[in-house]
Amino acid sequence: MKDDSSQEIIVIVGFGWVGQANAIAFTTLGYQVFYYDIVEPRRHYSKEKWGSAYEKVKPLKNLLEADSAKTLYFITVGDRVSPDGVQDISLIAKASKQLTNIKGTVILRSTVLPELLPQIHFDFYLPEFLHEKYAIEECMNPHLFVIGDAGKGKDRPNLFTLIENRSYRIFSGTPREASYVKYLSNIWNALRISFVNEFGDIVSGENKQDDSADRVIDFLFQKKSYVRYGREYGGHCLPKDVLAFWKGHLGKNNTSIVRAIHDSNEFHKKTRAENLPEWFSSWELEAGNSKKGIWGRFWLRLNSFAWIRTVRTKLHFVRHWIELLVPSRDLPATKRLWNQLAIKNARFYSNPRTIHGPEIGEYEFREGGKSDYDRLIKNDSLVWEKLKDPSRLSVLDIGVGVGREAEFMADDFAAVYGIDISEKMIEAARKRVGNLENVHLAVSEGNTIPFPDGKFDFIFSHQVFPALSKKEFIKSYIAEIKRTLKLGGIAKIELRTGPTGYKWKHNYGVSLDVEEAKDLIRMSGLKILSEKIENVRSLWLVLESIN
DSSP: OOHHHHTOEEEEESOSHHHHHHHHHHHHTTOEEEEEOSSOOOOOSOHHHHHHHHHHSEEOSSTTTTOSTTEEEEEOOOOEEOTTOOEEOHHHHHHHHTTSSOSSEEEEOSOOOGGGGGGSOOSEEOOOOOOGGGHHHHHHSOSEEEEEEOOSSOOOOHHHHHHHTTOSEEEEEOHHHHHHHHHHHHHHHHHHHHHHHHHHHHHHTTOTTOOHHHHHHHHHHTTOTTSSSOOOOOTTTHHHHHHHHHHHHBTTBOOHHHHHHHHHHHHHHHHTGGGOOOOSOOOOOGGGGSHHHHHHHHHHHHHTSHHHHHHHHHTHHHHHHHHHHSOOOOHHHHHHHHHHHHHHHHHHHHOOOOSSGGGOOHHHHHHHHHHHHIIIIITOHHHHHHHSOGGGOEEEEETOTTTTTHHHHHHHOSEEEEEESOHHHHHHHHHHHTTOTTEEEEEOOSSOOOSOTTOEEEEEESSSGGGOSOHHHHHHHHHHHHHHEEEEEEEEEEEEOSOOOOTTSTTOOOOOOHHHHHHHHHHHTEEEEEEEEEETTEEEEEEEEOO
16 A cells, blocks of 8 residues: 555444444554444454454544544434334434534545435545345445545545445446435436345235245346345335335436335335345344354244243252352442443443343434433423422433433423443443533443532433342442432433342342331431332332422
8 A cells, every 4th residue: 555545544434244344344444443333343254354454443532632634534323214214314414513613624435315414524435235144345346436626625435436446337426426426326326126036026916935036037138236036125224214215206207117116115015035045245243153043043943842931930049049159240240241341332231121032223212311301300290290390400310321201301490410330331321422512421330420419400220220239239329329319300210120030130139028118218318209110120119308
């Protein structure tokens, strides 16, 4: 590589599938690469093949700490498309907004509809044309290299020349044109897949074992990718992009064929595709092919047999004896554990009750946080009535995690404070919500509140006490709640009741029956305003400081 190009520094903003593919590719090509993400991401590509490249890509605590005239910021944050086709680019816009007054060059790689591009700040648009199996290789040696120059006077990076020399086909134009090339590519692929599948369904008729469809289609199209009879298109890109393009141009142009692509694909998926092969590459979730995924499916299959469940029930006493030998975690061990979990997957371990589990993205994470905030606080008539005017009040979130609910508290409360035992969770929270002026974050020791007496009008805790391994920690926290609440202030906390989890699991916590929990509260001097058993393991209490 030439010396001038090696001087360029690359910062990947958003370290998901596409971000990691770009980072590894550029590192392999000899560039110094950093990444910035609001949570510590999981690795999506083979450790055996790309492990050394991963080690060279270093995280940034501050997005702009590597800023210089030679810095290239690649925005690889994902979009989201609703079931009715509305594209949400709010996270992309949020990332670009942080790059408005910088020395470096901003390069957009996210998929954005042409008409929404003015909402994003960037200097060049480089849409990606990647497939899961060869994403890194395709970054280094693109089949299509498409450049949209925003016309802001920035010099084209030397990196572009390097990639152009490694590309099969090159297009230079406006960002709007670049976006249309991206959508044309994906919609064309989707059209071929859905048409061939629809035609194949007609040929095969009701006889799903008939191979006539394969014989006819393969003869004409010579078994080429995207034009073989098989499964519906899926993954991260084609479904959302087809739907978003249709919705974005609905009423402005004739989009009947684009809509028909989506409808045909959905019909094929529901009626024919279950046992057909997949002949194209797409951004499928890696978990399904992982060892964890395989063992998970094996265990579910094994546990489906009645005799296995019977044996497990009869041997339940063995678990009891084993747990007697397992010591309860102390606070230093708890801190180490949650730091490890934050590094592994902060979003997931902040709230594992999600649809996509470990694969949860920022959009789903925020939706869940907003839903729980509304359900547990704003729509709790007792709590909201007691608070009266939150815009003048302070709130403490015990176990703030990465700011899942604190983000929405900031819309209603004058001051939001969040504490967590994990330094790594707090680091991630600062990246997510640190830009909110009324949010203040601090590390705690796991059973104390590092603030003065009578500071808070409202204290809230969700999913924290159920993971405390000793009753003395709960008792200490309740005393701290009493100490730091203002007179007349209220608290809403969740405790574990009913069955406990396995003692060696990360979310194990001691269980209190309802009367035992109420006794602890009364001993602290707090008044119980309400109690509610939400499910077999969850007890919610609303408390008030009365003296």
